[in-house]
Amino acid sequence: xxxxxxxxxxxxxxxxxxxxxxxxxxxxxxxxxxxxxxxxxxxxxxxxxxxxxxxxxxxxxxxxxxxxxxxxxxxxxxxxxxxxxxxxxxxxxxxxxxxxxxxxxxxxxxxxxxxxxxxxxxxxxxxxxxxxxxxxxxxxxxxxxxxxxxxxxxxxxxxxxxxxxxxxxxxxxxxxxx
Amino acid sequence: xxxxxxxxxxxxxxxxxxxxxxxxxxxxxxxxxxxxxxxxxxxxxxxxxxxxxxxxxxxxxxxxxxxxxxxxxxxxxxxxxxxxxxxxxxxxxxxxxxxxxxxxxxxxxxxxxxxxxxxxxxxxxxxxxxxxxxxxxxxxxxxxxxxxxxxxxxxxxxxxxxxxxxxxxxxxxxxxxxxxxxxxxxxxxxxxxxxxxxxxxxxxxxxxxxxxxxxxxxxxxxxxxxxxxxxxxxxxxxxxxxxxxxxxxxxxxxxxxxxxxxxxxxxxxxxxxxxxxxxxxxxxxxxxxxxxxxxxxxxxxxxxxxxxxxxxxxxxxxxxxxxxxxxxxxxxxxxxxxxxxxxxxxxxxxxxxxxxxxxxxxxxxxxxxxxxxxxxxxxxxxxxxxxxxxxxxxxxxxxxxxxxxxxxxxxxxxxxxxxxxxxxxxxxxxxxxxxxxxxxxxxxxxxxxxxxxxxxxxxxxxxxxxxxxxxxxxxxxxxxxxxxxxxxxxxxxxxxxxxxxxxxxxxxxxxxxxxxxxxxxxxxxxxxxxxxxxxxxxxxxxxxxxxxxxxxxxxxxxxxxxx
Numbered sequence: 001x002x003x004x005x006x007x008x009x010x011x012x013x014x015x016x017x018x019x020x021x022x023x024x025x026x027x028x029x030x031x032x033x034x035x036x037x038x039x040x041x042x043x044x045x046x047x048x049x050x051x052x053x054x055x056x057x058x059x060x061x062x063x064x065x066x067x068x069x070x071x072x073x074x075x076x077x078x079x080x081x082x083x084x085x086x087x088x089x090x091x092x093x094x095x096x097x098x099x100x101x102x103x104x105x106x107x108x109x110x111x112x113x114x115x116x117x118x119x120x121x122x123x124x125x126x127x128x129x130x131x132x133x134x135x136x137x138x139x140x141x142x143x144x145x146x147x148x149x150x151x152x153x154x155x156x157x158x159x160x161x162x163x164x165x166x167x168x169x170x171x172x173x174x175x176x177x178x
Numbered sequence: 179x180x181x182x183x184x185x186x187x188x189x190x191x192x193x194x195x196x197x198x199x200x201x202x203x204x205x206x207x208x209x210x211x212x213x214x215x216x217x218x219x220x221x222x223x224x225x226x227x228x229x230x231x232x233x234x235x236x237x238x239x240x241x242x243x244x245x246x247x248x249x250x251x252x253x254x255x256x257x258x259x260x261x262x263x264x265x266x267x268x269x270x271x272x273x274x275x276x277x278x279x280x281x282x283x284x285x286x287x288x289x290x291x292x293x294x295x296x297x298x299x300x301x302x303x304x305x306x307x308x309x310x311x312x313x314x315x316x317x318x319x320x321x322x323x324x325x326x327x328x329x330x331x332x333x334x335x336x337x338x339x340x341x342x343x344x345x346x347x348x349x350x351x352x353x354x355x356x357x358x359x360x361x362x363x364x365x366x367x368x369x370x371x372x373x374x375x376x377x378x379x380x381x382x383x384x385x386x387x388x389x390x391x392x393x394x395x396x397x398x399x400x401x402x403x404x405x406x407x408x409x410x411x412x413x414x415x416x417x418x419x420x421x422x423x424x425x426x427x428x429x430x431x432x433x434x435x436x437x438x439x440x441x442x443x444x445x446x447x448x449x450x451x452x453x454x455x456x457x458x459x460x461x462x463x464x465x466x467x468x469x470x471x472x473x474x475x476x477x478x479x480x481x482x483x484x485x486x487x488x489x490x491x492x493x494x495x496x497x498x499x500x501x502x503x504x505x506x507x508x509x510x511x512x513x514x515x516x517x518x519x520x521x522x523x524x525x526x527x528x529x530x531x532x533x534x535x536x537x538x539x540x541x542x543x544x545x546x547x548x549x550x551x552x553x554x555x556x557x558x559x560x561x562x563x564x565x566x567x568x569x570x571x572x573x574x575x576x577x578x579x580x581x582x583x584x585x586x587x588x589x590x591x592x593x594x595x596x597x598x599x600x601x602x603x604x605x606x607x608x609x610x611x612x613x614x615x616x617x618x619x620x621x622x623x624x625x626x627x628x629x630x631x632x633x634x635x636x637x638x639x640x641x642x643x644x645x646x647x648x649x650x651x652x653x654x655x656x657x658x659x660x661x662x663x664x665x666x667x668x669x670x671x672x673x674x675x676x677x678x679x680x681x682x683x684x685x686x687x688x689x690x691x692x693x694x695x696x697x698x699x700x701x702x703x704x705x706x707x708x709x710x711x712x713x714x715x716x717x718x719x720x721x722x723x724x725x726x727x728x729x730x731x732x733x734x735x736x737x738x739x740x741x
Contacts (some may be wrong), residue, residue, distance in 0.1 A: 018523050021675040025254050067320075067418075068309075068320075070234070071251040071302075071322070072251075072302075072306070074234065074248060074249045074250060074251060074322075075250050075251050075302045077245065077248055078245075078249070078250040078325045078327060080243075080245075081245035081248060081327035081328075082327040082328075084244070084245075084327075085328040085329070085331070085332065085390050086244075086328065086331065086392055086394075087328065087329070090395065100721055100724070101724050102720055102721070102724070103652070103653075103654060103655075103720055103723055103724060103730065104653075104654075106724055108729045108730075110733060110735045110736055110737055110740075112740055113740070125346065133302055
């Protein structure tokens, strides 16, 4: 009959002597477990860093695109302004046979009872400038620890919810094992 | 055997453990103990870089929202030969996009330099075609530059901007900080890519001017035609609202194209209307008369004996025609532009009251207009080392005193505006990047004369013009104004023949809505302002009343009588 853990204080040594490969197996298992944990942590970090880098690249590409579109808009505004310049419009009008009116070519119609409109001040056109610069979003500074904490909190909330739904309100938290 | 193998494995394991321990020790030491500042800084410079963000410069509009200055994009197109794999294909595509010869492009791709510049500056359309091709080794770098769609129109008023986004002269110079906005600085990381908030950047503010593009164009074309017709070498036309101080047009020739400031004679950048001073000549008699009326020395019906010559401080004052005019009224003094009469008034006033009156009109002082490079003019006073008794007489008819065209216009506008001096200004509104609108209200900067004196003087000026059948008159509209013919000072005296002909006037008389100053330098068709500047005034005003939609006096008064 094999000695039991209660039989002898040297039970553990006895078992090792009988099966020394168990120590090696345990050591190897421990090492493998450590390596796997490190690998998982490394993989998680790498995944997060990759997402961050991808987001940053996307942001840069969008910034570049926005800048390009703003430059195109500015260029179009400049071209429109040149086409609408007074010297050019005057030349076009004169080529069509128009000439600047002199005072004796203008007829004023006095309509009794109607007051002339008040003098208009400077007219402010809709602001053609680009929209105000939006506030730069906070830096993407989530850490692995923060991300793990967030995942764990979410997982814990799901467990609590599951238990509440399965076992009812009075057993909202798991019963401790004696 | 097993024992030997076990010992070898133990030895190798121990060796590996020692090596690992050394590596871990070195890692920890580098991280925490060994010159961490150096490595930290080196790491930062390797993967972090600073980006300077230059926001777009604010745009400039006229009073009706017509765009006067904006930002356009040109490109610098270049290539890195070492990065181009398919030279023939790339050269062909580039040739189609840029119009450059295929062989030239192929040769550039064989150059030993790491970077070869192809075109700078390239038009926006060309740059965007090259960008759309997305060719390896070919870059099209955008270059933002200031663009003035109307060319040389209002060039003096606008100024220009250099490649460093720095404004010079005019509005660009005066409001440079407002238009430029705030440069932003951001720290960015390559590893991993990130965008972190740095110093906030702010777009430049847009400015809406008081200028009216149509009136500005009218002023410039009228001036250009006047220079040619009158044989003048240069000139200035200034149009303003005397009630508000708004500058509707400010034109000086010769001018320049601010799009090509880099190839322009720098002497042309200075705006003669606000920076260059000259002796105003007979136009200053209006101020002399105003001061005399204000101080009660004379009334509109007063007379004086014009003997044709007056001796003051050892200097003989003569009328322009060297004639004596006998008993002369104040209105005829203005109409006939008599130097003896003006000197008589200043002598009766005495230096204290006369120069105090000139101060009240802003002579010798900056107006404070929002344009870069304003000049203050020059007034010699009793007590100055170079003031003489004869100056009291000669200053009265605008000799020995220097003003800028703007100063004279602002002073004259006070006569139109019931004696109130208004702050001349070019900007009416400012729109910031966040949409905040700031309006600049008309501002009174002083009172030169009383409203009663101003009204009397307006009537005298109008009557004087009509009595002399001035060429400045416009049928249907009562105008008040004064001609001026000034000599040009040189060391030791004045030029014998060259003059500056000018006319300054406003209307309609009963409700002044515009003031126009015409100044022609060295006209050859005639030396007299009444024959050079006065007809130009009438020509310009005949179009101006149409642009400003000012009906003839009869129509306006009929409308006014109905309400």
